[in-house]
Amino acid sequence: MVNTAYSYYPGCSLTSSAKEYDISFRKVVETLGIQLDELKDWNCCGASPAPHHKAETLGVLLPGRNLHIAGAGHDAIVAPCAGCYNRLKYAQYKLAGDENIREQTSEVFQAEVRYQTEVLNIVQMLNREITPEALREKAQGRLANIRIGAYYGCLLTRPAEIVGFDSPRDPRKMRPLMEATGAEVPHFPFKTECCGSYMGLARKDIVLKASFRIIDVAVSTGLDALVTACPLCHQNLDLRQGQINKAFGTSLRMPVLYFSQLIGLAMGISPEELELDALAVQPDIGRWLRGVA
Amino acid sequence: MIPLSETLSQGRELVVEIERRSGQKVADCYQCGTCSSTCAAADAFDYPPHVFMRLLQLGVVDRALTSTTGQLCYDCMTCSSRCPISIDVADVIETTKNIADEQGIRESERGLRLFRNLFLKNVRRHGRLHEASLLAWFNLKSGKLTNDMSLVPLILHRKKVRIIQPRIKNRAQVRRIFQRAKERPKW
Numbered sequence: 333m334v335n336t337a338y339s340y341y342p343g344c345s346l347t348s349s350a351k352e353y354d355i356s357f358r359k360v361v362e363t364l365g366i367q368l369d370e371l372k373d374w375n376c377c378g379a380s381p382a383p384h385h386k387a388e389t390l391g392v393l394l395p396g397r398n399l400h401i402a403g404a405g406h407d408a409i410v411a412p413c414a415g416c417y418n419r420l421k422y423a424q425y426k427l428a429g430d431e432n433i434r435e436q437t438s439e440v441f442q443a444e445v446r447y448q449t450e451v452l453n454i455v456q457m458l459n460r461e462i463t464p465e466a467l468r469e470k471a472q473g474r475l476a477n478i479r480i481g482a483y484y485g486c487l488l489t490r491p492a493e494i495v496g497f498d499s500p501r502d503p504r505k506m507r508p509l510m511e512a513t514g515a516e517v518p519h520f521p522f523k524t525e526c527c528g529s530y531m532g533l534a535r536k537d538i539v540l541k542a543s544f545r546i547i548d549v550a551v552s553t554g555l556d557a558l559v560t561a562c563p564l565c566h567q568n569l570d571l572r573q574g575q576i577n578k579a580f581g582t583s584l585r586m587p588v589l590y591f592s593q594l595i596g597l598a599m600g601i602s603p604e605e606l607e608l609d610a611l612a613v614q615p616d617i618g619r620w621l622r623g624v625a
Numbered sequence: 626m627i628p629l630s631e632t633l634s635q636g637r638e639l640v641v642e643i644e645r646r647s648g649q650k651v652a653d654c655y656q657c658g659t660c661s662s663t664c665a666a667a668d669a670f671d672y673p674p675h676v677f678m679r680l681l682q683l684g685v686v687d688r689a690l691t692s693t694t695g696q697l698c699y700d701c702m703t704c705s706s707r708c709p710i711s712i713d714v715a716d717v718i719e720t721t722k723n724i725a726d727e728q729g730i731r732e733s734e735r736g737l738r739l740f741r742n743l744f745l746k747n748v749r750r751h752g753r754l755h756e757a758s759l760l761a762w763f764n765l766k767s768g769k770l771t772n773d774m775s776l777v778p779l780i781l782h783r784k785k786v787r788i789i790q791p792r793i794k795n796r797a798q799v800r801r802i803f804q805r806a807k808e809r810p811k812w
Binding site for chain 2: 348349351381390433490491500530535536541545612
């Protein structure tokens with residue numbers, strides 16, 4: 333069934349450091365004629381610092397509050413941030429599987445907890461709302477000049493028994509729409525390697541090394557850009573790319589786009605409207621779109 | 626010199642506890658090393674994941690409990706997803722870390738604890754995270770004042786910063802959630 337309206341959970345990053353993700357996603361969705369209703373009074377999902385993925389109460393209650401609010405809205409909620417998506421799925425998994433957790437959560441919320449709203453990430457939602465054929469029709473080979481890599485990272489697919497979205501080793505669900513843009517999408521060997529996660533402030537050495545490996549392999553794969561669906565991956569790979577170059581004495585320049593920005597470009601939305609100028613490493617859009625009417 | 630027999634007998638009980646809580650069998654690991662080759666943080670660990678598993682197999686649990694492996698693992702789960710016999714290695718590491726925490730054997734690195742605490746404090750008070758506040762407080766409290774300051778011109782130029790702390794309306798409910806989690810961290 334195709335939804336024509338979704339509840340929307342932007343999450344904290346999309347209101348500041350990842351604002352281009354929010355803006356480009358809204359633009360794409362608006363162009364597709366779909367309605368997004370931002371979740372009323374949503375709270376932070378707790379991200380990685382809320383004790384993770386086994387048993388801790390905070391890790392269910394924080395995202396659980398958002399699920400509960402979503403329960404009064406549309407049939408499905410879309411969370412473009414991979415972290416928020418992961419936390420919502422985790423809370424739903426715990427609530428669905430354990431009556432005791434449901435009871436205790438209801439007690440804290442002072443209402444019977446609603447947790448059954450379908451939780452979607454951006455790739456799932458756009459795969460549902462636009463077919464590769466329809467996108468190919470709109471794109472008219474617009475991005476045929478470039479090679480791009482799908483970078484999934486960790487939270488979109490792991491742990492697979494909880495998120496149940498795509499293979500945790502060899503995910504492929506970004507690919508059909510990415511190829512429909514006209515771009516070449518070669519196999520990117522580091523598509524599920526970790527970028528270093530939230531260690532950026534406390535242990536920058538770990539993040540810079542982990543993210544360096546990913547960009548280095550993107551370069552040797554001959555890519556013009558990486559595409560991600562996670563604001564934290566984006567921060568580490570894009571915003572910190574200058575720090576990476578300084579730490580390793582390199583001069584890497586690998587643009588990293590959000591999935592929504594890429595799809596938007598293929599749909600013919602302008603780079604300005606998709607906030608491509610908010611990226612730290614600017615893509616050479618002139619070359620990308622050369623020869624496109 | 627470690628008196629091996631003593632270490633082994635003490636260790637065995639803890640290994641049973643780790644196996645019980647994680648639902649994994651450490652004896653199944655046959656040391657192929659796939660987990661370590663795929664681990665993005667292995668260089669920063671004193672024992673890479675497969676050696677960590679070996680320590681548990683041998684019952685040398687004190688080394689596992691005090692290792693930086695548990696403290697620095699950030700649970701990306703790449704090792705678990707790659708293990709050819711589907712051992713949830715990340716869960717074994719996390720469980721071991723939790724036991725070390727509970728027994729007061731080893732706390733997380735100060736910087737990481739500080740980051741997590743400041744993050745959650747901001748969310749507890751306001752319901753949403755204000756990234757700029759987190760950076761400012763982290764640098765003040767850690768004394769690393771220039772940390773990430775090289776990013777500030779870029780962040781400002783790209784207009785990627787919110788000046789004002791975002792706040793939700795129903796902060797009372799978020800406070801209740803934190804209060805509950807503090808009183809009962811486990812279900």
